[in-house]
Amino acid sequence: MKKNALLLLIVFLITNIVSSQESCYNLDFETGTLVGWEGGTGQCCPVEIKYSGIIRGRHTIMKGKGVDPNTCDNLSVVAPGGSYSARLGNDSTGKEAESLSYTVDITEANSLFIYKYAVVLQDPGHKPEEQAYFRVNIYNDNRELIDPTCGSYNVIATSNLPGFKTCDKYGVVYKDWTTVGLDLSPYIGKNITVEFETSDCSLGGHYGYAYVDAYCSSLRIGSSYCVDSNGVTLSAPTGFEYLWETGETTQTIKIDNPIDGKKYICELTSVTGCKVNISTVLNLQDPIINFEVANACDKKEVVFTNTTLNTDNTLNTFLWDFGDGTTSTVENPKHTYAAPGKYNVTFEFKNILGCEFKMTKAVTINLTPEPHLSDGVVCLDSTGNLVNGYVLDTGLSDVENEYQWFLNGTLLFGDIKSTYTALEKGKYSVLVTNSKSGCSNQAFASVTSSIMASDFIANVSEAFATIGSVNVQVVGGTGPFRFKLDDNEFQESNVFNGLPYGEHSITVKDSVNCTLITKPITIMGYPKFFTPNNDGINDYWNIPNFKNFYQAQIYIFDRYGKLIKEISPKELGWDGTRLGNFMPASDYWFTLNYTEMDQNGDLKSKTFKSHFSLKR
Numbered sequence: 001m002k003k004n005a006l007l008l009l010i011v012f013l014i015t016n017i018v019s020s021q022e023s024c025y026n027l028d029f030e031t032g033t034l035v036g037w038e039g040g041t042g043q044c045c046p047v048e049i050k051y052s053g054i055i056r057g058r059h060t061i062m063k064g065k066g067v068d069p070n071t072c073d074n075l076s077v078v079a080p081g082g083s084y085s086a087r088l089g090n091d092s093t094g095k096e097a098e099s100l101s102y103t104v105d106i107t108e109a110n111s112l113f114i115y116k117y118a119v120v121l122q123d124p125g126h127k128p129e130e131q132a133y134f135r136v137n138i139y140n141d142n143r144e145l146i147d148p149t150c151g152s153y154n155v156i157a158t159s160n161l162p163g164f165k166t167c168d169k170y171g172v173v174y175k176d177w178t179t180v181g182l183d184l185s186p187y188i189g190k191n192i193t194v195e196f197e198t199s200d201c202s203l204g205g206h207y208g209y210a211y212v213d214a215y216c217s218s219l220r221i222g223s224s225y226c227v228d229s230n231g232v233t234l235s236a237p238t239g240f241e242y243l244w245e246t247g248e249t250t251q252t253i254k255i256d257n258p259i260d261g262k263k264y265i266c267e268l269t270s271v272t273g274c275k276v277n278i279s280t281v282l283n284l285q286d287p288i289i290n291f292e293v294a295n296a297c298d299k300k301e302v303v304f305t306n307t308t309l310n311t312d313n314t315l316n317t318f319l320w321d322f323g324d325g326t327t328s329t330v331e332n333p334k335h336t337y338a339a340p341g342k343y344n345v346t347f348e349f350k351n352i353l354g355c356e357f358k359m360t361k362a363v364t365i366n367l368t369p370e371p372h373l374s375d376g377v378v379c380l381d382s383t384g385n386l387v388n389g390y391v392l393d394t395g396l397s398d399v400e401n402e403y404q405w406f407l408n409g410t411l412l413f414g415d416i417k418s419t420y421t422a423l424e425k426g427k428y429s430v431l432v433t434n435s436k437s438g439c440s441n442q443a444f445a446s447v448t449s450s451i452m453a454s455d456f457i458a459n460v461s462e463a464f465a466t467i468g469s470v471n472v473q474v475v476g477g478t479g480p481f482r483f484k485l486d487d488n489e490f491q492e493s494n495v496f497n498g499l500p501y502g503e504h505s506i507t508v509k510d511s512v513n514c515t516l517i518t519k520p521i522t523i524m525g526y527p528k529f530f531t532p533n534n535d536g537i538n539d540y541w542n543i544p545n546f547k548n549f550y551q552a553q554i555y556i557f558d559r560y561g562k563l564i565k566e567i568s569p570k571e572l573g574w575d576g577t578r579l580g581n582f583m584p585a586s587d588y589w590f591t592l593n594y595t596e597m598d599q600n601g602d603l604k605s606k607t608f609k610s611h612f613s614l615k616r
Helices: 014-018
Strands: 007-010 038-043 048-052 059-063 084-088 096-105 112-122 133-139 152-156 165-167 172-183 191-199 208-217 231-235 241-244 252-255 263-269 275-281 291-294 301-306 317-321 334-336 341-350 356-365 376-380 386-388 390-393 401-407 419-422 426-434 440-451 455-460 468-475 481-485 495-499 502-510 516-523 549-557 563-567 586-597 603-614
Touching (some): 084 191, 112 133, 112 191, 172 275, 291 341, 455 502, 468 481
Parallel strands (some): 007 231
Antiparallel strands (some): 038 096, 096 191, 112 172, 291 301, 317 341, 455 468, 468 495, 549 586
């Protein structure tokens, strides 16, 4: 490639570098949490941090573009260029003191340590030792200050503080975000701890708090190559005073006719007077654009990672075309495809000098298995022993997928099928992985237990009652229960009224299908009339031969008490004649003598008298 002129951009993007470094994980709070940080609380004065732990309201994650109202809305709660910060303390009073600390194992990759702070203090005009304050200390393994100038900062509330502004409305002095950099390369292989501390005034009536942030990186400046340009642009991080080896003092400088392999150094000076040297070696190589794809499954977040070489984080803008009509401008985006298939994904980037690079890859998005589990119940008897388990069914194939079943988060070893029979209550889950694509998905279900009813008692209305009824009492069981008469629908009420005489069945079940009991019942009754006209309907009068109805004998009388007929329920019945003569239409009386078996199996002799009508 012909290189008539060069333009090399050196950009210092610490935040992007830090978030990928495990040793400084969440030092910048960019996870939106306080993970990795240690909190403490106590009281002043003198300050004594007695309690360890993160306390809500005293160690607080801040996000977005909000401003602090106690600074007359002038101070941003998040440092410029970041998404999150931590607020240490609050605007409550009461001699409260708080601390936040973080320990870093120093390596060559994180030997540039930068912390930021913004301070809010009420200034009531107390003595200096009584005032609210903010303090920063950076210690080595022996809890010694690593540098008296750069490793420590202490400020108390007072008017006319250098670099502080006032908000008279709240009697506050505040300092906007300040950046301090430290060269920790002498401590490679050792640990350092940064500790922030705030305190209210010692008299308990005024507050002090601060916003803090930090990050770490190497002491190098990244570089990238851009063809057909006429120089190199070097750019140092913001928030410092600058002195380049060329003598220039601006954050960004331009170098004409750059030399491949030449080293450039910039001295950074923070507002506290701390000095740090950073450097870069020009590497005039074309970027080799590339990207990788992970978790290529539909309905899941597919991870796209920029793996371009020779850029050293100097890229400024990114554009991804995912091939399904959607795009992203994030460097390492995550995207969810609605359906499996092949997609042409295009990645292009442009640095702030306008140099553009592009590539397209065919990406195969695989089908994600979709297991489905339904909540269920295991059935137990009255003593708690298992009667029926519950089958958890994913609805998927045993051949195409691999299965891992879990109970309350613990792997159930040896259970590798698409179904699993739960034998106890708990929280079940299954992880299904497609054997070919590796795409996986989970499903969850809750299994409870229910005790089955052991029986039920059907309290039937008195024999030959005017209105037949039954009241069902369930014996044992968890319930709730539902009740059914014959082939009718189930109902919630356990009472059935207005039942015709004869044989019926009662069914009891519970709402989870553990209990299902059906038993016969008999409503004792008799026909109130009969029509002996040989039409085949009601031609004979008799009392049905009910179950549990023994040795029954029926005596029929006319209205004058004369015995007309003696019959048995086992017979066809009375046909309305006497000695071959038709008896007149009228009311007739009867006496029933019988033996009945009660619910305990005992036989009892009973007599029942009533009347019926003969109609012609």
